[in-house]
Amino acid sequence: MVKERVTVIDIARAAGVSKSTVSLVLQASPLVNEVTRAKVNAVIRELGYVYNRGAANLRQSNAKSKIIGVVVNDLTNSFFAELAVGIDMVVQSAGYVQFLANTGESLDRQREVIASMREHGISGLILSPARGTEASDLKPLVAAGIPVVNVVRQVVGAKVSSLISDNHAGAHAAVTHLAGLGHRRIAFLGGFADTAVFHERFQGYRDALIHAGLDAGEDLVIGSAPSRAGGVAAVERALALPVQPTAALCFNDAVAFGACDGLRAKRLEPGVDFAVVGFDDVIEAKTAVPALTTVSVDPQGMGWRTAQLLLKQINAGKADAEAIVGSVRLVIRQSCGSSADKRERLALI
Amino acid sequence: MVKERVTVIDIARAAGVSKSTVSLVLQASPLVNEVTRAKVNAVIRELGYVYNRGAANLRQSNAKSKIIGVVVNDLTNSFFAELAVGIDMVVQSAGYVQFLANTGESLDRQREVIASMREHGISGLILSPARGTEASDLKPLVAAGIPVVNVVRQVVGAKVSSLISDNHAGAHAAVTHLAGLGHRRIAFLGGFADTAVFHERFQGYRDALIHAGLDAGEDLVIGSAPSRAGGVAAVERALALPVQPTAALCFNDAVAFGACDGLRAKRLEPGVDFAVVGFDDVIEAKTAVPALTTVSVDPQGMGWRTAQLLLKQINAGKADAEAIVGSVRLVIRQSCGSSADKRERLALI
Structure with missing residues (x-):
């Protein structure tokens, strides 16, 4: 414990302001101008004052913690x-x-x-x-x-x-895009079926398949942990189906990255031999190779x-x-194969 | 605010235990047996009691928050x-x-x-x-x-x-391994030079190069943000050197994954055309393709x-x-190229 507890009065004296100004600064009040605030905060740091929020909350019934x-x-x-x-x-x-x-x-x-x-x-x-x-x-x-x-x-x-x-709309747009690229068997990979998010994305996937007149068989829906390792496992199971899918909408980007890894492990090139679409648009979706086509939720x-x-x-x-x-919006990059030409161009620059 | 505040006495009455037993449960004391603890906790949840830690801390000078x-x-x-x-x-x-x-x-x-x-x-x-x-x-x-x-x-x-x-030992082991695979120009990619971790890993890298009688030129040390995007940028700069390195120890796994992405963007295969070693051993190092050779800090x-x-x-x-x-320990997987045979075997199974 600190031997001598620094008080608001000590702060006020050292900063050359009133006690109530110090209190206002401690409460992050907008009534204090920036210069004064900075001066008071500097003194607070210097003297090592700790605002006792517990005591303050008991003192003032309307005190708000931060x-x-x-x-x-x-x-x-x-x-x-x-x-x-x-x-x-x-x-x-x-x-x-x-x-x-x-x-x-x-x-x-x-x-x-x-x-x-x-x-x-x-x-x-x-x-x-x-x-x-x-x-x-x-x-x-x-x-x-x-x-x-x-x-x-x-x-x-x-x-x-x-x-x-808008999970339904995002999944719908992704599958419609894959159908437009000519894919007939499109899998849904990863995720836990007992979550609302899974249900919404799955429904969007299913509705788009039916709308496009494509196979909506249950064998194409392969759940897994919503992780990279889950994606590896799910794509392996997809590739083991009697009639292989050629594309997949993945539950999230982590699953999609795992699916790309799983494809490479089978010597298949994601975006060329098999189309992969993720969901989320995490930072690395952009820099990954192939860059991930994904439904961006930002x-x-x-x-x-x-x-x-x-x-x-x-x-x-x-x-x-x-x-x-x-x-949400569908961000088309390389992993779905629709911009293979663009990738070619980028690689040659 | 809850209208009527639930007290310890209410809990004790509803659970059929003494007030001090409730207090012991609230303090996570080992003196209460599991059955009683579960019963008390169930009542606490049911009645919506909230332990007022702030007040307790003021009451008991030796009270510990959790x-x-x-x-x-x-x-x-x-x-x-x-x-x-x-x-x-x-x-x-x-x-x-x-x-x-x-x-x-x-x-x-x-x-x-x-x-x-x-x-x-x-x-x-x-x-x-x-x-x-x-x-x-x-x-x-x-x-x-x-x-x-x-x-x-x-x-x-x-x-x-x-x-x-042990950053020095880890970096030293990684570079010694790369030198043993025949690499003569080994880069150090990523990281902020003003951190102690960078300094330690860099020294391990440098000492190993000197020990192996290899080029320890400053041009081979390319800093960047310790992120995936940083790794992409760093490997690009490495490939632009007049005399290209053929291998790199990366500051961490994030940089190493970025380096793999950057290599693929240049149509080079990590682990085949260029050896990459990371540092950390994050979960995805194992499932990535190629699986990442890395210094495991677990x-x-x-x-x-x-x-x-x-x-x-x-x-x-x-x-x-x-x-x-x-x-730390060096975990040899595929990205350094030393187990290309093994990968081949794994791929054929």
Whole structure:
């Protein structure tokens, strides 16, 4: 423990401002001009003052902590890292700090981390729910008036805001594009069938196949973990079918990268011998070789919008539920084979 | 806000146990048997009780919060996601919750998130310091008696524990292996030259080149962001050298994957036309095609050991600084070209 606790009065004296100015700076009030704020913050750092948020919260019933809780279901998927970075940009400029926790799809862990975040007085929560999350899991938060935004996955019946992607439209556009390139047997690779996201993407895939008059046999739908390793396994199974598909829409980019790896392991060239389309548009989709054709949900941009939605609710002081479905777009690169000419040109430059 | 606040007495009554048993469960005491703990926890969930940690901390001077703060410098690098997952496994089984924050190499952001974590009474901090972190940045934590473990990167002069990898030995082994395969011009690709990790890996690379009597020209050292995109750019510059290298040790796996992508973009096959070795051994190193030869630091295992080191200090109640250098091993897969035969065999099975 520090022997002598630095007080607000010490800070005020050293910075040459009033005690209430220091308090305003500590509360990130917009009433303090930038120069004063910088001066006070410099003194705070120098003297090593720590604002006792716990005590402050007890003192002032309307005091707000400056934490946004973010709970995701799979941090090893770079989609979620990019989402978190996007969220961080917005909460940071609003004067909040993001505390991130990973559930790894465990409902028990999700319960624990949310409880712990509540104990520490989060101002709001962004949640990509673990598989099997039910509306009752979110009820205590809603009852306590803590703004919650579900992202990526919705929870049926939960009275909280949500921001998801237009999964059906994205999958539909991708499959229609593959059909237009002449593919007759198009697989759907990866993902857990018990998630709403899987269901929406699968329905978009299926509706597009039927619309194009193509084979929509169940053998073409091969689930797997939504990871790179899952993609390797899924494409192997696809290649072992009696009548091989020649193209696949993958559940997400991680599966698509795995599918490309699995194809190479079988001496097939992705984008030439087999068309691969992903879903998400993570950063490396662009630099991968072949560059990944994918349905872009813009993970960082999704993070921004989610954070903005949450901050709006926090500032409004009430949590009116809004359900936003973000638009997506098909980004055509090399892995679907439609721009082989372009790749040729790029390679020759 | 919840209208009527649920108390410990309500919980005790509903669970049919004493008030002190409820308190012990709330403190995750080992004195309560599993059946009772489960019963109490079920009632806690049902009634929506929230333990007011802030109030508890003020009431009991020796009360400990159950948060471990984890601050990393680049969450978009999957190494850090895996490290965090490893840390989480250990802190979780010890009854803690991990709050993760990303600095994106910003010292300002690092200061903010650490201050916020301190305010919320973390039990300890695991920090992969942002570039340019100085011992003085950690001094307030040390003065406050908060256990800190630096991981991945050390901070010179900081009196805190650290767990880093034997970067010199790993780089030395990788380059010696490449030299043994007959490579005469071996590049060092990626990384920021102002970090200790870069310096250690670079020295291992350089010492091995000199030991093998090979060219150690400065032109062979090409820095870049330690990312996939950085790797693409670095290998492009390497291929543009008047006398091209035929192999490269990359700063980390992300750079190595980027180098493989950059080679393919130039119609060169990694592992056949150019040998690539990474550093870290992230999950996808194994499933990538070609599978990545890399210096394994075992990111998840590093997370476990770091968490164990921190918990030991928390439980001991004092923060004696320990500096641990974890051993590494060279994992030979396909990207260095030494097991082309094996790949052939695997492909034919």
